[in-house]
Amino acid sequence: MPFNIGAVELIAILVIVLIIFGPGKLPELGKSLGSAIKEFRKSTNEIKQEVEQSVKGETEEEKKS
DSSP states (O other): OOOOHHHHHHHHHHHHHHHHTTTHHHHHHHHHHHHHHHHHHHHHHHHHHHHHHHHHHHHHHHHHH
């Protein structure tokens, strides 16, 4: 993922998040973010597999013809 975010920008974002949410909410926020990323990756992998199976099925049908 090329976002071109440097170390200074990343630290600034983390400081802003710390100010907004406070230190007590950060572990909960991190856990929620991690779960969301995990679910997103799972969904994209499922979609990718479905597309690959569909393409594979179409190519097998073309070979039979």
